[in-house]
Amino acid sequence: MLNDASGFKHIYLCTGYTDLRRGIDGLIAVVNAGFxxxxxxxxxxxxFCxxxxxxxxxxxxxxxxxxxxCKKERQKE
Structure with a gap:
């Protein structure tokens, strides 16, 4: 589903630092306030990064x- 972004009309990238400890409600608040x-x-x-x-x-x-x-990059060994 997320491997192909052609199904999305709009892709919004929140620039800068976002506290990723936020859950759904916190991220919704960022979208409402920031965007x-x-x-x-x-x-x-x-x-959000x-x-x-x-x-x-x-x-x-x-x-x-x-x-x-959530996607996390693997640590390089």
Missing amino acids: KLDPRESGSIFL GRIGDRIKALLYLLGFFQVF
């Missing part, structure tokens, strides 16, 4: 529910 957008907008995905830059969270509204996905 001045409704996070329930169909076809939109919101991306942490301080270190080794992980990213995605917030999207799909089938009537908010979903959060």
